[in-house]
Amino acid sequence: MARGKIVCCGLSTLEVTLMVLFVVMTAVSVGLISVMAVHWEDRLQEPEPTVNPTAGPHENPYLIGVGRADCTGPPGDVPLMGYANLEQTAAGIHTRLFSRAFIVDNGSKRVVFVTADIGMVSQRLRLEVLKELEVKYGNLYRQDNVILSGTHTHSGLGGYFQYTLFMITSKGYIKPSIKAIVNGIVKSIDIAHRSIKPGRIYMSKGELEESNLNRSPHSYLNNPAEERNKYKSNTDKQVTLLKFTDLDGDGMGMLSWFAVHAVSMNYTNQMVSSDNMGYASYLLEQEKNIGFLPGEGPFVAAFASSNLGDASPNIRGPFCANTGLPCDYLNSSCPIGGLKMCVALGPAGSDMFNNTKIIGENIFKRAKDLYGKARQEVRGPLHAAHQWVNMTDVTVQLNSTHTGRTCKPALGHSFAAGTTDGGGDLNFTQGAVEGDPFWDGIRDALLGAPSNETQDCHQPKPILFSTGEMTWPLPWHPSIVDVQIITIGPVAIVAIPGEMTTMSGRRIREAVKQELEAQGTFSNAEVVVAGLCNIYTHYITTYEEYQIQRYEGASTIYGPHTLSAYIQKFRGLAKAIAEDKEQELPKGPEPPFFKDSQLFSLLPAAAVDKKPINTTFGEVLERVDPEYTVRDKTFVTVEKYHNSTAHWDVVHTDASWETRFHWVKNGAESNATIEWHIPLSAQAGSYRIRHFGHYKQRKGFLETVIMAYEGVSDVFRVSKLK
């Protein structure tokens, strides 16, 4: 293996841009290219949805805008958001994260859907974005007509929450982290806003196999048989897609939904990554934006999350890593090694990069196919309905004689067990309907025992954290939650404030569809569940799934009637839309916006960066080999020398799938390694890798300054195998 290394600087903090160091590493094996058979099956039997069906071309096209902007943030030190593992802090970039925005206007109303490569949208994030939008655009982009959704990548940065539980799991409220996401989302809307022009929207649907697997089948099986019999799978296979074109029919963008967790990259990964959904975007955008680097170019392709609560991309399923035998079905634990040993594998086994690639490619290929076939024009009015709901206090009409109630938030014991996509570290298992005296004792001593009222309300959940009763230093969980629906013609986008399981999503879709169609204004409404929207409230299972208390049930924080309460609320929004009375909906109680001074950060303050003695920042520590050969194991560069112009052309950036930027901090010094996984398609020629960064230096006694540095590798040649 040949190694080149440009040094470095120490890295430090987040307030500052990160200090990057740099190394060129070669001889990284590309690995086998796995080919997966994907079975596609079109659903052509369904009637065409319409609102106001009319023949012939649509006389009044929509105004459409699309935009994309970077929201990566400082890829060092900040915990990655998703696995709740404090050890899993950012240490580099595999792929950059982007926010993608779509604006649709019909001359009188406007709706916006944004999906960002982040774990989830938090209430804090949404409130900050809406504040900025108000400053820039006044009353144009509002609470009711803007939906913000997260792709649920578990390899994006945390630190953008205002409730205590989430602040603890991401080392507090981290300004540079949330700033980057707010800026990225707002900028993607700015770009979409500026790009608005007349265009058309087409819808297409199809099924995608071998790309998701139910990770809590035992819970799913507790749903009524007659309900399960209506569906052929325990995960949703549907891909729903909107194609946006200008009036010439030229593609502007694509927005699709598919229900799978973006957790192909597992908890051992420390590089920022947009995971499988982001890779699907990357592939379609690269294909449409010819000649542009990743993250650039006008065509915007978004793969948004849906009812993925129990849908895992680890489609080989869970096995005991030590014995290879299946895990216990109810508890997902192993006879030896317990919970930690039970791990679900993706299509490529334990290679998380290839798992990401395969699942991402599957989704991309299906979407590309559906995009090409999208003929059914979406037309009709636009609607936007939004309410804030106090989710701790909703009375649910279960039938004509019985009511149920939602509860103050609480997490059950199985929450701490995690899932087969990434288990907890302690001796918790899934499916716990009884508490554990040991952990209950610790909890009571540290945090106080849950009240009887909360315990009763959450039955049969044994409460681990009674978060609704924990208010120091700030509330641990939200009470006020957004419910929101926007409609574009017959397409209704339901903004779910968390992760709905497969069956929960199906119930919501059915209820909203029924309500929209009941008034006769919609026929064959197409209801899309958009996941991880607006505020994070963990999971939403059905009442029956809740009884099993696997991870998803234990994480259904407002109790067993959570889903029923949401169905009631979303029905209310759908009814208002169908009657064109969404303006009359009560706004509901406004959520809190805590002052910055009330939020805390557990990250150490910024230090100055150091470099090894006798080196300078950006100095090359290790030389690259002068020549590499393109074959199935090969590598690297960012810039290629162009003979005719005598210029260096950038061929890859850190947004590229082929590059990996590792950044390992060692006290005040840091080392970075850059790998280029040279694709077989790379052109022969002379290449070099450059690195740009910043470091923090002391100036005088108290002051520090941020300095830029740059490192360049030796020039090396890439040639084709003869």
Ligand SMILES: [Zn+2]
């Ligand atoms: Zn999740």
